[in-house]
Amino acid sequence: MPIESGWATVGPFFHAVLPWKDGGVMAGPETKGEPITILGRVLDAEENPINDALIELWQANAGGKYNHPEDTQSGEIDPSFQGFGRVAADAEGSFTVKTIKPGPVRGLGNSWQAPHIQISVFARGVLKRLVTRLYFEGGPGNEHDPVLALIEDEERRETLMAKPDPKESGRWHFTLRLGGPRETVFFDV
Amino acid sequence: MDPIPYRRETPGTQPPALWPDYRSTVLRSPRKPLIALPHTLSEVTGPIFSHDRLQPNDADLTSQHKDRPIGDRMIVAGRVIDENGRPVAGTLVEIWQANSAGRYFHARDSRDAPLDPNFTGGGRTITDDAGQYRFITIKPGYYPWQNHENAWRPAHIHFSVFGPSFVTRLICQMYFEGDPMLPFDPIYMSVPSEAGRKQLCAAFDYDLTVPGFGLGYRFDIVLRGRDATPFEADDHAH
Numbered sequence: 001m002p003i004e005s006g007w008a009t010v011g012p013f014f015h016a017v018l019p020w021k022d023g024g025v026m027a028g029p030e031t032k033g034e035p036i037t038i039l040g041r042v043l044d045a046e047e048n049p050i051n052d053a054l055i056e057l058w059q060a061n062a063g064g065k066y067n068h069p070e071d072t073q074s075g076e077i078d079p080s081f082q083g084f085g086r087v088a089a090d091a092e093g094s095f096t097v098k099t100i101k102p103g104p105v106r107g108l109g110n111s112w113q114a115p116h117i118q119i120s121v122f123a124r125g126v127l128k129r130l131v132t133r134l135y136f137e138g139g140p141g142n143e144h145d146p147v148l149a150l151i152e153d154e155e156r157r158e159t160l161m162a163k164p165d166p167k168e169s170g171r172w173h174f175t176l177r178l179g180g181p182r183e184t185v186f187f188d189v
Numbered sequence: 190m191d192p193i194p195y196r197r198e199t200p201g202t203q204p205p206a207l208w209p210d211y212r213s214t215v216l217r218s219p220r221k222p223l224i225a226l227p228h229t230l231s232e233v234t235g236p237i238f239s240h241d242r243l244q245p246n247d248a249d250l251t252s253q254h255k256d257r258p259i260g261d262r263m264i265v266a267g268r269v270i271d272e273n274g275r276p277v278a279g280t281l282v283e284i285w286q287a288n289s290a291g292r293y294f295h296a297r298d299s300r301d302a303p304l305d306p307n308f309t310g311g312g313r314t315i316t317d318d319a320g321q322y323r324f325i326t327i328k329p330g331y332y333p334w335q336n337h338e339n340a341w342r343p344a345h346i347h348f349s350v351f352g353p354s355f356v357t358r359l360i361c362q363m364y365f366e367g368d369p370m371l372p373f374d375p376i377y378m379s380v381p382s383e384a385g386r387k388q389l390c391a392a393f394d395y396d397l398t399v400p401g402f403g404l405g406y407r408f409d410i411v412l413r414g415r416d417a418t419p420f421e422a423d424d425h426a427h
């Protein structure tokens with residue numbers, strides 16, 4: 001049996017190909033759901049901005065349905081929403097994503113997962129992508145989410161919470177820390 | 190019904206997060222253990238791209254500009270398969286690479302080597318029903334980097350592949366069989382097993398070679414697969 005090919009870093013020079021134009025704009029005006037803007041940052045273990053990171057996002061639509069043949073939940077695909085985003089961090093390690101808030105998605109067994117976005121982090125110095133999730137602070141269902149419950153240290157669950165902007169509704173702040181005392185929770189998928 | 194999970198990573202086959210020989214990993218590697226996440230709908234689904242993502246010359250990196258780029262023209266082709274040996278059809282494959290002088294068409298690559306106005310070094314294609322892809326490009330040059338004294342990257346092409354789900358995503362680098370720089374390269378050497386490293390080396394392939402045009406290199410890519418047993422049972426139902 002063959003085994004998965006060995007991963008490598010994206011290196012610092014992926015920009016000619018990977019972050020396609022408007023890759024951070026996942027939803028348009030016609031997309032159903034609550035429009036949100038995610039203001040993200042990527043930091044290293046010493047809180048320095050990572051200016052050569054690439055972030056990929058994957059999420060369900062506002063009805064909690066993935067645009068994928070294996071999602072056999074009831075509910076409809078929104079033709080204006082693929083659910084995929086890809087954006088490069090800028091010189092300050094910042095990135096902006098415009099999307100809609102995903103709906104809740106079925107979990108394993110009879111569980112339900114709170115609204116969340118799948119996140120992949122790629123960068124120079126990251127040999128294999130880092131996988132995490134973005135949840136919405138105070139969001140419905142967070143306290144019963146089976147994936148958040150896997151994180152025993154409750155303080156660390158906080159690292160997955162996007163925080164609402166105090167001044168402007170619909171804006172969410174989300175910081176990824178690849179190390180250091182406030183290291184983001186990363187998953188083995 | 191719960192989705193059929195993908196097979197977990199085979200231990201000892203992937204680079205560790207912290208690999209001090211590659212200096213940049215030191216501040217960019219989580220130190221707390223990863224949390225094992227059982228595969229839900231969020232993991233077994235993923236983006237699927239159609240041909241409208243592609244531009245006409247995306248798979249031929251030698252025809253994206255007014256003139257031909259400088260360097261040895263070559264064909265790089267192969268199959269994307271999963272760990273069960275099945276073809277991964279209809280999946281997006283993206284590549285990027287340095288030009289024949291070892292310089293990237295990139296604002297941050299300020300090395301003292303010529304840029305080639307006829308070579309951007311980016312390509313994109315979608316695998317066919319047999320999981321096959323094919324690019325026309327030029328052989329990338331070596332380039333020095335700052336990782337350690339006298340550090341040079343072996344000739345390589347970066348590959349990005351999606352596969353059918355979020356968990357099948359792969360980014361790897363293609364090297365050339367017999368490249369003398371390979372044992373000195375900490376990125377190549379971060380793949381733990383010799384078999385795994387060898388799998389990343391393209392082999393010269395006479396059958397892929399186009400007479401009078403360019404040499405052919407074969408590079409097959411393996412994505413995560415599902416456990417064979419339930420998958421096969423399901424197959425026989427059709």
Ligand SMILES: [Fe+3]
Nearest residue numbers: 011342345347
């Ligand atoms: Fe490179």
